[in-house]
Amino acid sequence: xxxxxxxxxxFDPAESYEFSNNEIDGNCYRRLVAPDPDDAxxxxxDVAAAWEAAPxxxxxxxxxxxxxxxATGRPVTAADAAFSLARVVRLDRAPGFIIRxxxxxxxxxxxxxxxxxxxxxxxxxxxxxxxxxxxxxxSANAGSIxxxxxxxxxxxxxxxxxGWLARHTEGAGPYRLTAFEASDHVTLERNPHAAGPAxxxxxxxxxxxxxxxxxxxxxxxxxxxxxxxxxxQLAGLAGDxxxxxxxxxxxxxxxxxxxxxxxxxRAPDVIAALKWAVDYDGIAxxxxxxxxxxxxxxxxxCLPGAISDRPYRHxxxxxxxxxxxxxxxxxxPVTLDFATAAPSADIAQVIxxxxxxxxxxxxxxxxxxxxxxxxxxxxxxxxxxxxxxxxYFDPNSNAQAFCENPDDGEDGPLKxxxxxxxxxxxxxxxxxxxxxxxxxxxxxxxDYATLQRRFMATAPFVMLLQQNAVAxxxxxxxxxxxxxxxxxxxxxxxxxx
Amino acid sequence: MxxxxxxxxxxxxxxxxxxxxxxxxxxxxxxxxxxxxxIGHALPTDPVLAIVGDHAPPEVVxxxxxxLGLDQPLWMQFATWLRHLMHGDLGRSxxxxxxxxxxxxxxxxxxxxxxxxxxxxxxxAGVPLGVLAAARAGRWPDRIVxxxxxxxxxxxxxxxxxxxxxxxxxRLGWAPGTGQIGVVFDGTVPxxxxxxxxxxxxxxxxxxxxxxxxxxxxPALVLGIYTLGIIARMTRGFMLDALASDYVTAxxxxxxxxxxxxxxxxxxxxxxxxxxxxxxAYAGLLEGAVLTETVFSWPGLGLYxxxxxxxxxxxxxxxxxxxxxxxxxxxxLLADLAYRLFDPRVR
Numbered sequence: 001x002x003x004x005x006x007x008x009x010x011f012d013p014a015e016s017y018e019f020s021n022n023e024i025d026g027n028c029y030r031r032l033v034a035p036d037p038d039d040a041x042x043x044x045x046d047v048a049a050a051w052e053a054a055p056x057x058x059x060x061x062x063x064x065x066x067x068x069x070x071a072t073g074r075p076v077t078a079a080d081a082a083f084s085l086a087r088v089v090r091l092d093r094a095p096g097f098i099i100r101x102x103x104x105x106x107x108x109x110x111x112x113x114x115x116x117x118x119x120x121x122x123x124x125x126x127x128x129x130x131x132x133x134x135x136x137x138x139s140a141n142a143g144s145i146x147x148x149x150x151x152x153x154x155x156x157x158x159x160x161x162x163g164w165l166a167r168h169t170e171g172a173g174p175y176r177l178t179a180f181e182a183s184d185h186v187t188l189e190r191n192p193h194a195a196g197p198a199x200x201x202x203x204x205x206x207x208x209x210x211x212x213x214x215x216x217x218x219x220x221x222x223x224x225x226x227x228x229x230x231x232x233q234l235a236g237l238a239g240d241x242x243x244x245x246x247x248x249x250x251x252x253x254x255x256x257x258x259x260x261x262x263x264x265x266r267a268p269d270v271i272a273a274l275k276w277a278v279d280y281d282g283i284a285x286x287x288x289x290x291x292x293x294x295x296x297x298x299x300x301x302c303l304p305g306a307i308s309d310r311p312y313r314h315x316x317x318x319x320x321x322x323x324x325x326x327x328x329x330x331x332x333p334v335t336l337d338f339a340t341a342a343p344s345a346d347i348a349q350v351i352x353x354x355x356x357x358x359x360x361x362x363x364x365x366x367x368x369x370x371x372x373x374x375x376x377x378x379x380x381x382x383x384x385x386x387x388x389x390x391x392y393f394d395p396n397s398n399a400q401a402f403c404e405n406p407d408d409g410e411d412g413p414l415k416x417x418x419x420x421x422x423x424x425x426x427x428x429x430x431x432x433x434x435x436x437x438x439x440x441x442x443x444x445x446x447d448y449a450t451l452q453r454r455f456m457a458t459a460p461f462v463m464l465l466q467q468n469a470v471a472x473x474x475x476x477x478x479x480x481x482x483x484x485x486x487x488x489x490x491x492x493x494x495x496x497x
Numbered sequence: 498m499x500x501x502x503x504x505x506x507x508x509x510x511x512x513x514x515x516x517x518x519x520x521x522x523x524x525x526x527x528x529x530x531x532x533x534x535x536i537g538h539a540l541p542t543d544p545v546l547a548i549v550g551d552h553a554p555p556e557v558v559x560x561x562x563x564x565l566g567l568d569q570p571l572w573m574q575f576a577t578w579l580r581h582l583m584h585g586d587l588g589r590s591x592x593x594x595x596x597x598x599x600x601x602x603x604x605x606x607x608x609x610x611x612x613x614x615x616x617x618x619x620x621x622a623g624v625p626l627g628v629l630a631a632a633r634a635g636r637w638p639d640r641i642v643x644x645x646x647x648x649x650x651x652x653x654x655x656x657x658x659x660x661x662x663x664x665x666x667x668r669l670g671w672a673p674g675t676g677q678i679g680v681v682f683d684g685t686v687p688x689x690x691x692x693x694x695x696x697x698x699x700x701x702x703x704x705x706x707x708x709x710x711x712x713x714x715x716p717a718l719v720l721g722i723y724t725l726g727i728i729a730r731m732t733r734g735f736m737l738d739a740l741a742s743d744y745v746t747a748x749x750x751x752x753x754x755x756x757x758x759x760x761x762x763x764x765x766x767x768x769x770x771x772x773x774x775x776x777x778a779y780a781g782l783l784e785g786a787v788l789t790e791t792v793f794s795w796p797g798l799g800l801y802x803x804x805x806x807x808x809x810x811x812x813x814x815x816x817x818x819x820x821x822x823x824x825x826x827x828x829x830l831l832a833d834l835a836y837r838l839f840d841p842r843v844r
Contacts, residue, residue, distance in 0.1 A: 004549045006800070179683065179684050182796070183801075184677070192814065207676075207794055207798075208676075210794070213675050213792055213793070222680075369543050370542045377543065380780045
């Protein structure tokens, strides 16, 4: 399999926060629960055979399957699960917040997450939330279950095995990591003890940063799967019967943020004008076919609770009228920060043209992705074309990011998307928090639907697109299941004839 | 002054000249590192947020910033880095989470391997072509060589790389795919130097050796064509000057064969200035070729350097700068020493 692998920092689930290592971990580890491969919005037991949740969300009791085994041959026990979650809380690395947000801390985690016996795990939740919310967080990569005995045997000092797990996997997934060479390759071999063993004995991921090189390797048969082909390359393969394409909607959005610190961008008519000015369908059809689809909600379609409303279309006349009503003179300047990586560079130019058509003079400010992120985090942008990937598979991930800004000051506790653009709507903020606390799942989803509609109507964000991951498979290759999040992608069903 | 005294004076003069050059190396490297450090900190990228992620509470951000020493004044950060450097510690890369020394040991040898191969190809073709062009100045061989040199220096390297991959790998099947070695040999060759052609030879694994050499050929050819352009043009220029000299005219007048005049009389005098050109070309190759490394998935220093710079990963940037700077300075020093060795006028 050819793909970019230069983002790998650590394979430790308590630390892994990048696309590549998360995807590899997803095939080497199992969690208490996991998304249904056929419908990621449904959860099913992975290591857990069954579970009970208290009506108020304060306690979860998991009953583990008896036949789940680590690659070492040891059976997975509740003690392993408790240890795994506790180390995520204790280590408090980048993905730690996914588990910690429910109130577990280094001081209380041993008491509140405990194994009652070998097969029973109890979680007492200090900050109760909806069952679906908690379970989706436990299905994240940070919820991976590691082999406690093996990890502790390799621990150095009080690192809880962090140094060891950075370069090794000790999980119960269908594969285990057997070789890793930075920016070169990763080799996974079948876990012989896995229930429902993987079809392929070995998966080799090769670092091939250039999409054209990936395309040529696939054509020559030197790789079986190419993961990072561009839209036009995929279009070329689509008509070739030797190759097949698999795709999956991703929980990744592309949007334009309007910094509310800029007086021009505060006016409701200006906010609305920008939303009517953009040629959504043109962008999706001509710049990003197959790889990005129009999505005007802050929840991509694959996430639970997402709605498919599309209130805006390309209507420059309406946009111009709104700008005139706001008293914006033609030729008013505004800047747009964007990352030069594809497809942002092309999309930024289209947006520049769309806004020029309604009378705004947009100056493009290109930059490397990290530089653009740093600039928006410093709140120095006016408009910014940005991407956002959900941290875990629950609507709260995106709702919190886009809607919540309890304190807009420089020391605010939540410095995500809303904060970065000085967006603060107390009603939407409160609605998002309430939805996060709602324990009735049906009511929660209804709350998110309402929240999305209100957000679409008033928030200073032009939600543009959501990503489609597409992989090209060579002759005779089948079975790759792409997930909505990197750690939901499954290699175990890959076959090759 | 008697002969012995004159001899002693010459030796001490030579030694003090060399000593002076060596003494300037630390100063040069210090200046290079200082400028790189200041430029790196001017970049609008925050490395801390790349580590802790979007959701980290302010105290985690602050704790990480303090752990990396980024809350200190700039001069203190640089002084701390220099102090660690004195103990052979280049710090830890923020992006890879590994010691920078480990990263450089991983990424520099493939660059060394590629650069050396490219230079050898460029020398093997560029020098004879330059001599030929000078010997046939104004005629069609000269024009062809100049077109080749222009092509090598004008065509963007990444275009050449993709074209070569398409032609020699995808269409003709003459070259293997990308990477340093084939999948079949992954992990089979003990990595002693990191240069897999050499490592395979040291291990006596000749199948792996042939495969590694085959993987090296195409990227080396791409970089070699670019370097060939420089060497051919410079050789031609130096040769034209040499061929216009009185001693060449005298040699021709004495009836010495043309080929002997070119290679035994003119070329030795060209070799000396060519040393500097070759040294600089080699140094340029050794700093890494980002685009070639990207197209051929070659795990070299160029890609590592550029990713680190864009991530404001200062430990990695400074470590790689130190390596590249040392290479430049070292090769310049060697060129100077070679000058003194081969050119009696400099002595």
